[in-house]
Amino acid sequence: MRLRLVYLLLLLAPALLGSCGADPSPAPYLDFLSEGSLLTNTRATTPGDTFRTRVFAEARDTSRSPKLRRFTIGVQYSLRLDNQSARVEESERLYLDTLVSGRRNSFLFTNRLKTVDISGRETWTYSVEDADGQTTRRRYVLSVRQSDSLLTWLSYSAQLEPSVRRTSISALATSRGLALPAHAADAAGFQELIDLVYVPNGAGPTLASPTATVAETAPNLKVRGWGTRRNTGLQLTALTPTGFNQINSDVAISAAVTAAGNRVSALRVQKDQVLAFRTADNKDGLLLVREVGTVSPIVLVVDVKVIR
Known part of the structure; x- marks a missing residue:
């Protein structure tokens, strides 16, 4: 009898724990859409190359998750400036900062970018934030090599x-x-x-x-x-x-x-x-x-x- 009671309590444990309070809603979903020439991941590239990245964001659970509030893109450059032998690590620059209109459950944005024409590295970070302040980030790095860098x-x-x-x-x-x-x-x-x-x-x-x-x-x-x-x-x-x-x-x-x-x-x-x-x-x-x-x-x- 005691063993049957213990077994029953183990079966009910998840439900009992869940009844103590609702799980926090998960952070929003954010990903790059892959299609033909769209850029989705880290790669080496040539100076002055052009790319498109299509970003999709969505509330994980549209029935209970908070709506999307803000979308940002930042880029951090590590470059060889003025013909220096070492790269200069610069602070991240805000490339795009936008409120999601009407605080929707989903958001789609296509970023067109041109790499610098000097040797270095570009770290692109995409972020989406919901109305509760939960944030999801995705990033990739572009390595640029100028053959005539001297x-x-x-x-x-x-x-x-x-x-x-x-x-x-x-x-x-x-x-x-x-x-x-x-x-x-x-x-x-x-x-x-x-x-x-x-x-x-x-x-x-x-x-x-x-x-x-x-x-x-x-x-x-x-x-x-x-x-x-x-x-x-x-x-x-x-x-x-x-x-x-x-x-x-x-x-x-x-x-x-x-x-x-x-x-x-x-x-x-x-x-x-x-x-x-x-x-x-x-x-x-x-x-x-x-x-x-x-x-x-x-x-x-x-x-x-x-x-x-």
Whole structure:
């Protein structure tokens, strides 16, 4: 009889324990969707490569779990800056910070990113938080190797879009070859890097310093509220695309910038023009407008040569 009673108590134990209080709702689900060219895990890559990551988040139990509240993306760079032999470990920068509209049970976001054009490592962290403050994170690491890492200047291409959406790639940190969407450009950690923004207007595509008055008119870029607005000087040169392609040293870059003369804060641009620029930290560079799109929104493809 005693053995039967003990056995019965063991069977009832889980139910008795469960009745003492409800289990805490589990943290939300977060994962990368795998499909064709979508980036989902750690990998080595080439400078200036472009990727898309599709992220899906969901409350684990839609009937009792708290709704989703916040989604963030952070990126931490470990880079070889200014031709140094050792990488510099930088603090994580907030790339996206958004409240989940209506506190839904699920959330889907596609992140488009371009790696830097210098050697280093990028650690991308995606986080979702629910209304109870429970957080789930996923991350991957991109290792970038620049074959000519000892050069004192960079040469790369970038595609820029008018800031018609918060996800439009419309800002450029020239000395890193880093093209950024509007939502990242408005984050304090990236403002200290950005040299140029693409401003759409009726007179034609405009490249502008963040300090330019016209930069404040760019839709979906909150330039007026930036804590840091780097002053970049621009000027049109007499160089042709062929002349641009023949420049292959930091001395030649600086000579072309000096020859261009006085600089302004913004310029309307056309195909095959070569612009000279000098950044807030006195780095000289040249920019060739290689392509100007013919369909709205007008995309620019630029080739850049800049001293590191």
